[in-house]
Amino acid sequence: MEEADEMVTPGEVLGKATDLKAGKGAYAASHNNTIYASLTGFRRIQAPPPASNDKRPTVEVTGHKAHGPVPEPGSVVIARVTKVMARTASADIMCVGPKSVREKFTGIIRQQDVRATEIDKVDMHLSFRSGDIVRAVVLSLGDARAYYLSTAKNELGVVSAESSAGATMVPISWTEMQCPLTGQIELRKVAKVVN
Amino acid sequence: MENKQSSSPASFVDSTVVPGDVVLDLSSMTSQTIKLGGGLRQDCDAISAMKAGTLRFSKPNKYWIESSQKRYVPCVEDTILGIVVDSKADNFLIDIKGPAMGFLPVLAFEGGTRRNIPKFEVGTLLYLRVVKANSGMNPELSCTDASGKAAEFGPLKDGYMFETSTGLSRKLLSSPTCPVLEALGKKLSFEIAVGLNGRVWVNAASPDTIVVVANAIMNSESLSGAQQIIMVDHLLKNIQ
Numbered sequence A: 001m002e003e004a005d006e007m008v009t010p011g012e013v014l015g016k017a018t019d020l021k022a023g024k025g026a027y028a029a030s031h032n033n034t035i036y037a038s039l040t041g042f043r044r045i046q047a048p049p050p051a052s053n054d055k056r057p058t059v060e061v062t063g064h065k066a067h068g069p070v071p072e073p074g075s076v077v078i079a080r081v082t083k084v085m086a087r088t089a090s091a092d093i094m095c096v097g098p099k100s101v102r103e104k105f106t107g108i109i110r111q112q113d114v115r116a117t118e119i120d121k122v123d124m125h126l127s128f129r130s131g132d133i134v135r136a137v138v139l140s141l142g143d144a145r146a147y148y149l150s151t152a153k154n155e156l157g158v159v160s161a162e163s164s165a166g167a168t169m170v171p172i173s174w175t176e177m178q179c180p181l182t183g184q185i186e187l188r189k190v191a192k193v194v195n
Numbered sequence B: 001m002e003n004k005q006s007s008s009p010a011s012f013v014d015s016t017v018v019p020g021d022v023v024l025d026l027s028s029m030t031s032q033t034i035k036l037g038g039g040l041r042q043d044c045d046a047i048s049a050m051k052a053g054t055l056r057f058s059k060p061n062k063y064w065i066e067s068s069q070k071r072y073v074p075c076v077e078d079t080i081l082g083i084v085v086d087s088k089a090d091n092f093l094i095d096i097k098g099p100a101m102g103f104l105p106v107l108a109f110e111g112g113t114r115r116n117i118p119k120f121e122v123g124t125l126l127y128l129r130v131v132k133a134n135s136g137m138n139p140e141l142s143c144t145d146a147s148g149k150a151a152e153f154g155p156l157k158d159g160y161m162f163e164t165s166t167g168l169s170r171k172l173l174s175s176p177t178c179p180v181l182e183a184l185g186k187k188l189s190f191e192i193a194v195g196l197n198g199r200v201w202v203n204a205a206s207p208d209t210i211v212v213v214a215n216a217i218m219n220s221e222s223l224s225g226a227q228q229i230i231m232v233d234h235l236l237k238n239i240q
Helices: B166-172 B179-187 B207-222 B225-239
Strands: A013-016 A026-029 A034-037 A041-047 A058-062 A076-084 A086-097 A099-110 A134-142 A147-150 A157-160 A174-180 A185-187 B020-027 B042-044 B048-049 B053-058 B062-066 B077-089 B091-097 B102-105 B125-132 B140-142 B159-164 B188-195 B200-205
Touching: A013 A058, A026 A058, A026 A157, A086 A134, A086 A147, B042 B062, B077 B188, B077 B200, B102 B125, B159 B207, B166 B188, B166 B200, B166 B207, B179 B188, B179 B207, B179 B225, B188 B207, B200 B207, B207 B225
Parallel strands: A099 A147, B102 B140
Antiparallel strands: A013 A034, A026 A034, A041 A058, A076 A086, A076 A134, A086 A099, A134 A147, A134 A157, A174 A185, B020 B048, B042 B048, B053 B062, B077 B091, B077 B125, B091 B102, B125 B140, B159 B200, B188 B200
16 A cells, blocks of 8 residues: 555545546546545555555545544443533543544543432542543534533443542442542442443 | 661651652551541552651541641531632632632532522622532532531621631631630730631731731731740730
């Protein structure tokens, strides 16, 4: 695979269909046998697989952040909590499913979406702290600023957290995590570990 | 370098410590429960100081560090003096001399409903109670006591407010009454509100009295009890 050369935008000519094959992000126009780009990105040429009959290299357009995974309603995301306030917690979405995102997405976990039972008695400070890694599900695209996330299921919630002494805590129950250095117990909404 | 770690905690109690001093060694005190107050931190078996100040001990098992700063760190159930900075839909933003603004919910008053929300101008001085104070979150304040009654909380009218250190505020609120306040109270009549965040409000019939009280309190920080009484007598002699 050769190094990427230049940035191309949709509609740019990538080459002739007689020399190249259209890969991801490119298409061949049948009327004049030219390959055009259909996405924005870097133009990459891949050598043809030796086993095939077709000896043309493949040209594809990849590498732009718009091609990264995007959270969709219903997808499970991993996020890091950035700020905990009285009725909401903000989180930076890091992974959508198994893939990490290429650009910054912000999510909000509202007080009523933290757990399924007794939602008006939720104390945000006893469920999340700044710096916790949480597994959440995307409820909706939310407003212009952030996605709406929910941790209201057994397998959702805090996956990893650091205690005030600086050690990674061990989950004890669905509400408690313990620091291995000092033995102090801190309250979080803990995700159930499913093997 | 010799590591001078004392095994008996009594040696550090009531003496000055600086951040990093190991004040207690838990490995030598087995099967005891001790309570750590502010300014102390646990690192496995060693308790070390995080603030500069005096280590205090109260029976049966409480240790804490007493220090005096200009900056206030909010604590639950503290009574403080706050200044209104802004008002939003659900709460007033209050400056409490701390790392973050305090939020005073619009309904946190005795008999407070959506229909009779008080209107505070920017700059109003309020006597408040801290309800929630978690690190990283803005502290939540209230103008009622724990049972919902007004109990002296709310706006303070007239008078004069000045700033002090947190240590002096605690001394003014200690019981038995601080010597400087007792000495002033014998000769003058005035009203005073002390906030644990380092703010004091004084009100009296004449401005002269207010100025004398304020100066006496500000001077009394580094004086002992007897010296405070002498200082107050000196000030009062000059105005009479």
